[in-house]
Amino acid sequence: MIRVLIADDQALLVGALSALLELEDDITVVATCDRGDDVADAVRLHDVDVALLDIEMPGRTGLQLAGDLADSPCKVVIVTTFGRPGYLRTALEAGASGFMVKDAPPEQLADAVRKAHAGLRVVDPTVAEESLFTPPSPLTSREVEVAREALSGAEIKEIASILHLSPGTVRNHLSSIMAKTNTTNRYAAARLAEEKGWL
Known part of the structure; x- marks a missing residue:
């Protein structure tokens, strides 16, 4: 069995x-x-x-x-x-x-x-x-972690604390995620990444 x-x-x-x-x-x-x-x-x-x-x-x-x-x-x-x-x-x-x-x-x-x-x-x-026919995710593993936290609505300081990063590093990752998803804010970027199955 x-x-x-x-x-x-x-x-x-x-x-x-x-x-x-x-x-x-x-x-x-x-x-x-x-x-x-x-x-x-x-x-x-x-x-x-x-x-x-x-x-x-x-x-x-x-x-x-x-x-x-x-x-x-x-x-x-x-x-x-x-x-x-x-x-x-x-x-x-x-x-x-x-x-x-x-x-x-x-x-x-x-x-x-x-x-x-x-x-x-x-x-x-x-x-x-x-x-x-679908390109692979452009996000790094750290960007995936940051995007997951952004999707929950966490603020930058909170994301930094959870992931043991500096707020500046979190901002850099969020900027990169927004550029890669062609979006204008962190929540939209995280939501699009989720919809594509990248998270």
Whole structure:
């Protein structure tokens, strides 16, 4: 049996995915989480083979968790509403084995679990095709951190404190992010970066 964990902060979706996967003879859902910061412990506790993770969750995102679990035997498949090429690239670079959108047919999800468990990569074909024609994120890893904090509405001094940077360095990063996104303020820049899947 392939032991699966589902992490998503939408309880209805978790229930639906669990019910669908439990119909398969070779798959069992052994754990669910509604917060990203509960996933790593649950993976260890339940000896999970494949974790199906949403991108946006409280605590830690699915993209962060793909990196956290990269060295574990557990395979990660991102299952998201946001089929953006930037998210696909970030997920695969972090070590995810798969990337599926939530409106995929149910049999594709079970197939993705089996393929990930077998050590194969599985990617939604529409997102994969789109990513071939979309340039990679121009943001540095530090700019991504700054943009995430700016997206939350944090002021420059607050961002500086959180990231252990000087306010001047934060301003420089924000200026660079605005130039790269062709926007006029930090919130618009961060929002556009999020929409493109760069965060």
